[in-house]
Amino acid sequence: MDCEKTRRLLHDYFEGLSSAGEKTLVEEHLASCADCRRFLEDLQRTVLSVKGLDEVEPPAWLTQKVMARIREEQPVRGHLLSRLFGRFSAGIPVAAAATVVIAVFAVVLMRSMQPEIGRRMRPAGEEAQQAPPREAPAVTGSPAGSAARRKTEAHGEIKGRDVSAPGQKDAAEKAAPDRQESAPEPQRLSESHERAGSGVAPAPPAAGKAAGALRQAEMPGETSAPAVAPRADSEGSGVRKKEMKAGRPEGLTYERSVEQRHADGSPETVVTYEASGGVRKKIMEERFDAQGNRHGVQTAYDPAGRPWAEVRYEHGRVDWIREYDAGGRPRQGTSGRPWPWLHPGLH
Amino acid sequence: MTEAAHDEDGPLVSLCRNGDTDAFEALVKRHQKKMLNIAYRMTGSYEDACEIVQDAFVSAHKNITRFEERSRFSTWLYTIVVNQTRNHLKKAETVACRREVSLDDPVRSEEGGVCLEPASKEPSVLDTLEQREVQARVQQCINRLDEEFREVLVLRDVQGFGYEEISSLLGLAAGTVKSRLFRARESVRKCLKKLLGSP
Numbered sequence: 234m235d236c237e238k239t240r241r242l243l244h245d246y247f248e249g250l251s252s253a254g255e256k257t258l259v260e261e262h263l264a265s266c267a268d269c270r271r272f273l274e275d276l277q278r279t280v281l282s283v284k285g286l287d288e289v290e291p292p293a294w295l296t297q298k299v300m301a302r303i304r305e306e307q308p309v310r311g312h313l314l315s316r317l318f319g320r321f322s323a324g325i326p327v328a329a330a331a332t333v334v335i336a337v338f339a340v341v342l343m344r345s346m347q348p349e350i351g352r353r354m355r356p357a358g359e360e361a362q363q364a365p366p367r368e369a370p371a372v373t374g375s376p377a378g379s380a381a382r383r384k385t386e387a388h389g390e391i392k393g394r395d396v397s398a399p400g401q402k403d404a405a406e407k408a409a410p411d412r413q414e415s416a417p418e419p420q421r422l423s424e425s426h427e428r429a430g431s432g433v434a435p436a437p438p439a440a441g442k443a444a445g446a447l448r449q450a451e452m453p454g455e456t457s458a459p460a461v462a463p464r465a466d467s468e469g470s471g472v473r474k475k476e477m478k479a480g481r482p483e484g485l486t487y488e489r490s491v492e493q494r495h496a497d498g499s500p501e502t503v504v505t506y507e508a509s510g511g512v513r514k515k516i517m518e519e520r521f522d523a524q525g526n527r528h529g530v531q532t533a534y535d536p537a538g539r540p541w542a543e544v545r546y547e548h549g550r551v552d553w554i555r556e557y558d559a560g561g562r563p564r565q566g567t568s569g570r571p572w573p574w575l576h577p578g579l580h
Numbered sequence: 581m582t583e584a585a586h587d588e589d590g591p592l593v594s595l596c597r598n599g600d601t602d603a604f605e606a607l608v609k610r611h612q613k614k615m616l617n618i619a620y621r622m623t624g625s626y627e628d629a630c631e632i633v634q635d636a637f638v639s640a641h642k643n644i645t646r647f648e649e650r651s652r653f654s655t656w657l658y659t660i661v662v663n664q665t666r667n668h669l670k671k672a673e674t675v676a677c678r679r680e681v682s683l684d685d686p687v688r689s690e691e692g693g694v695c696l697e698p699a700s701k702e703p704s705v706l707d708t709l710e711q712r713e714v715q716a717r718v719q720q721c722i723n724r725l726d727e728e729f730r731e732v733l734v735l736r737d738v739q740g741f742g743y744e745e746i747s748s749l750l751g752l753a754a755g756t757v758k759s760r761l762f763r764a765r766e767s768v769r770k771c772l773k774k775l776l777g778s779p
Contacts, residue, residue, distance in 0.1 A: 241762060244758070244761070244762050244765065245758075275769050275773070276765060276769060279765055279768050279769040279772060280737055280765060282714065282718045282768075282772060283718055283722070283733065283737040283738055283765075283768060284737055284738065284740075285715070285718075286621065286715055286718060286719065286738055287715060288613070288617050289616060289617055289620050289626060289629075290613065291612045291613050291616045291630075291633070292630060295608075295612055295616070295630060295633065295634070296605065296608050296609055296612060298634055299608050299612075299633075299634050299637040299638065300601065300604075300605050300608065302634060302638050303601060303604065303637070303638060303641050304601060306638070306642075551595060551600070551603075553591075554591045554594060554595075565586055565590075571597060571598060572594075572598060575598045575599070
């Protein structure tokens with residue numbers, strides 16, 4: 234073997250990547266060629282010099298500067314209500330405006346539908362309420378009406394949840410034990426991510442949601458996960474079931490039911506069902522603390538009724554994530570599929 | 581099982597896709613050092629590297645929904661920083677040749693042209709520790725490499741990436757990575773011999 238060929242093989246040789254045959258050829262040549270031995274020494278010294286370069290440390294301000302740029306470019310990203318009402322709220326704090334609009338619209342809608350609700354639903358011992366069909370005109374001319382209509386168009390039937398949130402005071406039991414106890418080890422978030430959660434005051438109760446949402450958007454230390462907890466109602470009694478007409482040609486309907494409540498009546502466990510052709514499937518289970526923050530395991534179900542995503546929150550902050558593949562086995566990584574409780578428009 | 585399936589960044593990436601900026605901050609903290617070092621060794625300028633890393637993270641955040649998890653998230657991030665560095669170098673043109681002239685002898689580039697050496701950043705050579713001087717010379721030699729050779733050398737010999745990951749990062753065949761690396765090492769070897777008397 235000549236020197237040129239040997240020198241090409243020397244790169245792999247000194248990195249220990251040569252095949253057995255190449256290694257023998259190289260060593261045979263080196264034994265008889267002083268030039269190539271010197272070349273090998275030079276090569277080793279060169280690579281060691283390059284490898285020996287010190288690592289530089291990032292400046293302390295680098296993370297802050299990156300995050301400042303990101304927050305500057307997307308000041309309200311991640312907040313569902315803010316995104317929905319972004320255009321409407323020019324000059325007004327976005328989340329506060331959105332909450333006010335929803336509250337006004339909910340009151341108007343509740344009052345306009347009360348007689349029918351009373352006639353149809355009370356005998357069943359449950360309260361249920363139909364959301365208006367997608368095409369139904371909202372309060373024409375008012376900002377609340379136009380904003381609500383925009384929301385209706387953007388998110389279809391699920392908007393009924395915000396319009397007619399449950400909220401009866403009853404002595405419901407506390408949450409059932411979390412399923413994660415018997416499940417495989419989930420992917421817990423790193424300490425660096427979790428740290429922001431500790432010591433952060435929980436979001437304000439439903440009545441103060443506007444201020445809470447605003448604070449959430451402004452404070453970099455707090456979670457930006459959108460809180461979409463159902464709000465407490467001012468009237469009604471018993472376990473409340475909501476039914477939302479999809480208004481879709483396929484006849485899909487979505488029903489969101491508060492299955493457990495805190496002692497103060499605020500929703501604790503809320504289950505969303507999808508119904509079509511007389512078949513009802515659970516698609517999502519959400520859990521909240523008394524302040525309306527996500528708390529406990531949120532679960533998304535596939536069409537076969539198996540969970541495909543479970544995310545545990547600790548008072549609004551994500552604690553761990555577990556996702557499953559099509560066979561129901563825990564994934565090593567995550568699918569990248571958006572969790573439905575953060576994207577109601579997906580239903 | 582794919583590499584993405586073992587991706588330790590997966591949970592944080594999922595959160596980012598759902599709009600959680602705190603999760604992205606955690607990713608920035610996790611990867612900024614490696615990204616800074618890649619950019620620094622490719623540009624030879626700490627300040628420029630900081631700018632490049634910022635741009636890379638902002639770009640990653642904007643495009644995180646496009647990340648398809650075919651590779652690890654870190655590989656995707658490093659690809660972005662390499663591309664940002666390439667863009668930066670293109671703008672700056674021949675970085676190694678545009679700086680102030682030092683008293684050292686000029687060294688001929690591979691193509692035969694004369695590159696003016698960058699002046700030492702140290703206040704005084706006499707005050708500089710020998711090791712730091714050697715490192716500065718090594719960096720000079722890296723700076724003189726053409727971009728395509730420099731990035732391979734930085735990724736392999738400075739950052740210690742495997743050939744497969746470099747192929748994926750740069751979109752090159754493994755054979756091309758190897759041959760570029762050989763040429764890069766050979767150029768650095770010659771350069772160091774000239775500057776220091778031996779590599």
